[in-house]
Amino acid sequence: MKVYRVEVMVIDFDNIGPGGVKDVIEHTRYPNWAIHPEVKGIDTREVNWSDRHPLNIMDTADQAYRDLFGDHVPVLTADLKGMASFACEHVVRGEESCDEAEMWRGACCNACWARRVAEEALRKNKS
Numbered sequence: 388m389k390v391y392r393v394e395v396m397v398i399d400f401d402n403i404g405p406g407g408v409k410d411v412i413e414h415t416r417y418p419n420w421a422i423h424p425e426v427k428g429i430d431t432r433e434v435n436w437s438d439r440h441p442l443n444i445m446d447t448a449d450q451a452y453r454d455l456f457g458d459h460v461p462v463l464t465a466d467l468k469g470m471a472s473f474a475c476e477h478v479v480r481g482e483e484s485c486d487e488a489e490m491w492r493g494a495c496c497n498a499c500w501a502r503r504v505a506e507e508a509l510r511k512n513k514s
């Protein structure tokens with residue numbers, strides 16, 4: 388037996404919310420109980436929907452989806468944990484560490500930037 392992880396976009400026309408979407412996917416009776424989906428996570432984006440929205444047009448839908456959610460690449464949690472332990476390059480050289488404000492405006496060293504990205508990804512993965 389195989390187990391799949393499936394990436395699915397759901398447009399919430401009835402505003403049932405992420406809990407409602409999870410309920411529908413998990414509690415729909417699929418023919419012959421052929422599949423048993425379990426929603427493991429939901430990301431939400433707000434759009435001003437219309438029939439002409441790029442997500443609703445076949446030629447632009449894939450790009451609009453990528454623009455909304457970004458491209459996902461698999462990264463091992465162990466590698467993220469390694470990145471999350473990077474020491475500030477300035478501290479390694481005996482200088483003062485990059486501060487929080489420098490990190491958020493992208494003016495920190497590469498190690499601090501990588502650590503911040505890894506910490507954020509690990510935090511999102513827990514929630």
Ligand SMILES: [Zn+2]
Pocket residue numbers: 474475476477484485495496497498499500
């Ligand atoms: Zn730094």
